[in-house]
């Protein structure tokens with residue numbers, strides 16, 4: 285059976301969904317990937333939300349039923365007529381006709397909030413940076429790209445917190461992988477550059493055999509790459525951590541484990557052959573290369589390629 289492979293990337297505003305998506309789409313080949321942002325399913329424009337007093341995070345502020353219908357259609361390879369919300373103007377634009385490519389990446393705020401939507405994905409990722417980091421990212425992005433002042437963004441974050449708690453963060457439980465980029469030693473003011481990543485790996489999909497890290501002697505607490513067991517939302521999980529200061533040699537070992545069991549896809553599943561992997565915009569607009577981000581993107585790409593072996 286052949287059908288598109290669907291990846292979900294869910295998380296709060298400015299949690300890093302677009303950044304994660306870009307590298308993955310680049311590796312899979314932009315011509316093979318359809319990216320959908322579920323902000324397009326907002327029910328009200330910016331002005332209406334302010335008048336009603338509702339935030340974009342509330343389920344009632346989004347056409348989740350239509351989003352779910354569209355996801356089911358995309359999963360069976362059918363086209364959709366997708367609404368368009370513009371973050372530049374804060375209003376809606378004419379809908380666009382979209383025919384799904386081989387891979388579909390669906391990123392947004394409420395992608396796992398209904399059972400029907402959850403059933404549409406092959407791989408589900410949830411982004412959970414510490415709230416202090418997310419606030420910095422949101423201030424920077426919304427002041428530079430969406431025309432807000434810093435005070436407006438901070439006030440909006442404060443207003444949104446009850447909805448974040450009630451509607452966004454619980455979706456973490458439905459993900460196969462939880463991704464948290466965090467600064468070493470909680471140095472939030474130094475978030476530019478060398479962030480570590482903590483990957484919670486649920487047993488809901490088969491992950492590469494990272495136990496080999498321990499065989500390499502690199503899985504210990506003091507190493508820049510660590511593997512351990514933990515609980516997440518009370519369920520047992522594996523946890524893989526990669527420090528921003530991991531060396532090229534350590535990163536290459538991890539890449540070898542991720543891509544090692546699909547040799548025929550070596551040219552796709554390869555960090556060095558894909559220079560876009562791990563690229564992120566720094567605070568002053570400069571481009572930073574992050575190994576933890578590159579490896580996270582590679583692991584998610586691995587799962588999408590694995591899924592093609594079952595369905596394509």
Ligand SMILES: Nc1ncnc2c1ncn2[C@@H]1O[C@H](COP(=O)(O)OP(=O)(O)OP(=O)(O)O)[C@@H](O)[C@H]1O
Pocket residue numbers: 295296297298299300301302303304392393421422425465477479564565566574577
């Ligand atoms: N892994 C990362 N390392 C460093 N900075 C990051 C990372 N991910 C995101 N950022 C920063 O945070 C900002 C917001 O990220 P991004 O636009 O990817 O979030 P988003 O979840 O797509 O937001 P929204 O849903 O509100 O559109 C980016 O401009 C980027 O500078």
Ligand SMILES: O=C(CO)[C@H](O)[C@H](O)COP(=O)(O)O
Pocket residue numbers: 297298323330340370371372374393430
């Ligand atoms: O939480 C968000 C996800 O991107 C946005 O704030 C929401 O989509 C509304 O957009 P805008 O602030 O541009 O009106």
